[in-house]
Amino acid sequence: MFFDLISEARTGLLTRPGRTALTVLGTVLGVAALVATLGIAKSAGNQIVGRFDELAATSVVVTSTLGNDQVLTLLPWDSEQRITRLNGVAAAGTITPVATGGALTAAVPIHDPRGQAEFQLPVFAVSPGLFAAARTQLLTGRTFDAGHSQRQDNVAVLGPGAARRLNVTYIDRLPVIFVGDQAFVVIGILEQVGRTPDLADAVVIPEGTAQHIYQLEAPTTVQIDVEIGAATLIAEQAPIALAPNTPQDLRVLKPAEPTQLRADVADDVNVLFLILGGVALLVGAIGIANVTLVSVLERTGEIGLRRALGATKYAITAQFLLESATMGFMGGIIGTSIGIAVVAVVATTRTWTPVIDPWIPLAAPIVGTLTGLVAGAYPAIRAAGLEPVAALHNA
Amino acid sequence: MAREPIALLTDLERHFAAGDVIVRALQSVCLTVEHGDYVTVMGPSGSGKSTLLNILGLLDRPTAGTFHLDGIDVGTLTDRDRCHLRARRIGFVFQSFHLLAHISAFQNVKLGTIYTTTPRAKRRTLAYEALERVGLAHRADFLPPTMSGGERQRVAVARAIVANPSLLLCDEPTGNLDTETGSTVLDVFAELRQSSDLTLIVVTHDPDVGDRADRTVHIRDGFMVTT
Numbered sequence: 001m002f003f004d005l006i007s008e009a010r011t012g013l014l015t016r017p018g019r020t021a022l023t024v025l026g027t028v029l030g031v032a033a034l035v036a037t038l039g040i041a042k043s044a045g046n047q048i049v050g051r052f053d054e055l056a057a058t059s060v061v062v063t064s065t066l067g068n069d070q071v072l073t074l075l076p077w078d079s080e081q082r083i084t085r086l087n088g089v090a091a092a093g094t095i096t097p098v099a100t101g102g103a104l105t106a107a108v109p110i111h112d113p114r115g116q117a118e119f120q121l122p123v124f125a126v127s128p129g130l131f132a133a134a135r136t137q138l139l140t141g142r143t144f145d146a147g148h149s150q151r152q153d154n155v156a157v158l159g160p161g162a163a164r165r166l167n168v169t170y171i172d173r174l175p176v177i178f179v180g181d182q183a184f185v186v187i188g189i190l191e192q193v194g195r196t197p198d199l200a201d202a203v204v205i206p207e208g209t210a211q212h213i214y215q216l217e218a219p220t221t222v223q224i225d226v227e228i229g230a231a232t233l234i235a236e237q238a239p240i241a242l243a244p245n246t247p248q249d250l251r252v253l254k255p256a257e258p259t260q261l262r263a264d265v266a267d268d269v270n271v272l273f274l275i276l277g278g279v280a281l282l283v284g285a286i287g288i289a290n291v292t293l294v295s296v297l298e299r300t301g302e303i304g305l306r307r308a309l310g311a312t313k314y315a316i317t318a319q320f321l322l323e324s325a326t327m328g329f330m331g332g333i334i335g336t337s338i339g340i341a342v343v344a345v346v347a348t349t350r351t352w353t354p355v356i357d358p359w360i361p362l363a364a365p366i367v368g369t370l371t372g373l374v375a376g377a378y379p380a381i382r383a384a385g386l387e388p389v390a391a392l393h394n395a
Numbered sequence: 396m397a398r399e400p401i402a403l404l405t406d407l408e409r410h411f412a413a414g415d416v417i418v419r420a421l422q423s424v425c426l427t428v429e430h431g432d433y434v435t436v437m438g439p440s441g442s443g444k445s446t447l448l449n450i451l452g453l454l455d456r457p458t459a460g461t462f463h464l465d466g467i468d469v470g471t472l473t474d475r476d477r478c479h480l481r482a483r484r485i486g487f488v489f490q491s492f493h494l495l496a497h498i499s500a501f502q503n504v505k506l507g508t509i510y511t512t513t514p515r516a517k518r519r520t521l522a523y524e525a526l527e528r529v530g531l532a533h534r535a536d537f538l539p540p541t542m543s544g545g546e547r548q549r550v551a552v553a554r555a556i557v558a559n560p561s562l563l564l565c566d567e568p569t570g571n572l573d574t575e576t577g578s579t580v581l582d583v584f585a586e587l588r589q590s591s592d593l594t595l596i597v598v599t600h601d602p603d604v605g606d607r608a609d610r611t612v613h614i615r616d617g618f619m620v621t622t
Binding site: 003004007008011015016086099301302304305306307308309310312313314388389392 | 445449452454455474475478479480481482483485489491493495497498502506507510511515537554
């Protein structure tokens, strides 16, 4: 019985392929519009979020300094190497404030009697990878490398604020600054301090040098630049890599979970587009209902005949419902494909990452089918309600 | 034991309400049709012939009176049971053929089996046999619009008999055909009667049809006039 229904519905649809195609077109457009708007909204939302938090989303900071300046676990000197080995880390480096005992910093060449020549500037010891991990930018010169640290060279990189105050503007002549009585050759000046605003007014020296001169005990903070999407994972792994025995004693600062934020933005965009897609689908449904209704009127004779051949009202209803549901389903499938293609094209032309929720391609054909069912319900009931006698005579 | 008559109508009444007026389409109709009978129903337009045929075909219910089909009181059956009974026991032939234009003659004939419980595998065979019986096996794959009127009506007859009904109801089967092609359809009826105990009830204006039948009943203003 069921197979008969299917084959009858199939015949009903295939014998008028042109009309079936046109009917399906309504649902195709509706579902395509729905899928495309959802996809574009999602992609756009993703893009917006991706733009404004890219810097934060890829930064993880691990520090041994707890809230009240307590230190329970010392970070190892090879923190940079340990973290860089993790998959998903783009760059890592340590940064540690150096206690200089209140030493003042001065630049030698110019003695300006009217201006202040000595300043209390913070001194930071960093590992070579920090500059990349913090995404700093150099104004001039270079940053130091592992060699400087190993040789405990007295070299320094100045933050932009520190350079301005010390009046060090170019480094061609290897200017020297004094921190207390220690002389440092300035090899580079930063323009941007990226994620480490502390460095803006600071004198930055290699870790090895800080160990040698100021008896630095251990690094206190590791700045990690992670690849997009790896923040949560690295935030979990980094403390274990740094202090395998007591990872819980380290404090990890990771970006806020981006998922929620993204969802909020996407929701705002979605509502508008969903309404548009819904309207499009409604138009598609009215199209199906209309054509099915016309088809019922046109096939009055056929319905009468089928009743005369012994079809029950149920069989007539089921056949018309199946036909309209099939049209809705086909429209849903085709519409989904077109919608996805539209999202891909739009995303490509805007150089976005196309994003589509995985449930959309699954749900859209179901939406199409339901549209067909709902749209076909009234015509199908009307068809079944036709008096067989009248139906035969009118045709 | 004598078989029950295929159709037994007792004091049948069918009234239609047209506004405030009640139209009495059939009044006190009593009719007995035995298995294998060939009966024509004649009468002027509006006399109630078609109404009678619709009641006999279980497409309509009488206002009063009883109708026994092969011993079954069909007035007590549900719509669903009447549909099943119609599918198995009754075949229809219409004046305007009512073939589906978009499917082949063979598929049209096969349509006569889909509301029965015939196994799907057997339906093709049945459809071919039915087409053979009306002499149109060679036209099986033709679409109805490409066939002549007589051929189309024979396809319709094949569809009506494919499920092997016991009662064949024909509503002006030759009404749309000229005399010559009409007689080819009547020839088919004659052959069918010889090869099975099919009962034929034919509503017609055509005296040629009446001549071929065993007997003719006349209807006038809803009353049956037996001759």
